[in-house]
Amino acid sequence: MTQISRRDFLKLAREGFLYLSAALATGSLLRFLSYAPASEQKTEFDLGSVDNYPVGSRTSIPEIPALLIHAESGFTALSLTCTHLGCTLEPNNNGFACPCHNSAFDAEGNVTQGPAVKPLRSLRIQITDENTIIAYTD
Amino acid sequence: MRPSFFHHLHPPTIPTEQARWRHTLGAGGTAVFLMLILGMTGILEMFYYIPTPEEAALSVQTITYHVPFGGFIRNLHYWSAQLLLIVSAVHLLRVVFTAAYKSPRRFNYLLGLALFILAILLDFTGYILRWDVDICYPLLTGTNLLKTVPFIGDFLHRLAIGGGEACTNGLLRMYVWHIFGLTLPVIILGIWHAFRVRRDGGIAVPPPQVRTDNARISRNELVRREVLAMFIVGIALILLSIFVPAPIAAAMTEGTTLAGEAKAPWFFLWVQEMLKWGDPFIFGILLPLGILALIALIPYIFPKPADSDIGKWFPKSNRLAQITIGLVSFIVILLTLLANAN
Ligand code: HEM
């Protein structure tokens, strides 16, 4: 091993110390800025009595946003949030269209035109003992 | 007398060619002027603007409709911001078309490019501050786009809006980025950029041996021309601000996002158009970053312009750079028009 002089050693130590401090400070700053407080987002929506939604009805629930479908086989809820980048879909004759980048979905939520690739999400639904419908977005 | 920063930027005399309108188009200087207006009007807006989701849009309405001269101040801020982007783009084109980026000015070219990016981000965050129904989709899609970045997507998303959902959360972050997090770097890089111009030998012109015009103008003449440019731009700004109000829409309340504007602000329309093509990460992030990288690399990997060509319009020796930047501008404008048409 080659000898290094005291001066070189001090220089190395000084610079190492400086760069290390800078790296630590930057890392801490980024972590400081990336804290996410616990979400206060509502995930549970009370949609009222089952009687409001007769068999065959398709009801838009803008506050979720979702479409509550009452078929012969029971209730389902289709999320109306576009799976591309999150705009709210607008219903039309063939299904749903996205105003942001022209994605389209059929009435069952399958993609009929990109850029979206994933089908629409189905929301979890619960019918309580009092016959009210609750939809969950999580 | 000890030379001040003003004297550093205004030496006793400079070559006449460096101060010709047809040489610089006055674009860089105009950008400085617009930034000063933005700083002053922005600080005035801060006296009334309230960065909370409940009150932001209402406070912008207060500024616009109730505060004496508030609408005028807000319009000045808005129009300076839009003009700044156009003027910066013109400045960038001028630098490439006159081969002014050649070493020793390579580094300053990068500083300028960074300033341009920061100005775009400032315009976007400023637009978000309106917090009316029209800002929701652009904020939502923009921040969801950050999430698509592999590995660090969620981190970037939190950095931008502090977690939670866009449109209900994120205003405070956007505000602090706008008035501080982006503005401070602009001030530092802006001063550095101006300092480097003189350090690198002033505005790029052909070297003295091949220069045909060796006349020089005095400091007074230079300042006279600068004041004239500020005067003209100032009048244009005032007229715009009197006759064309900045956009404003109804405040966001729960469930009103459906009524919002689905179009991105004008300077991001070209990205919105590309997003229609497929995978958001590729078309919304990689492709724009790739274009940016290409522009940044012009002074480094493109054929070097001849020394005698520096400071001339459209010299042969940097054709490739001219064609590249010309094509990029053409495509961006085309995409913008396409997105605007539908
Ligand atoms: C290069 C610099 C800047 C750009 C490009 C810019 C851009 C913008 C834009 C486009 C808006 C939205 C205006 C509207 O639509 O009404 C805005 C709003 C605002 N800006 Fe700036 N800005 C800049 C600097 C500043 C500075 C330095 C401050 C304060 C120190 C500031 C404070 C504000 C405030 C408080 C608002 C909200 C009020 C409103 O929306 O009218 N800005 N900015």
Ligand code: FES
């Ligand atoms: S968000 Fe629906 S297509 Fe992009």
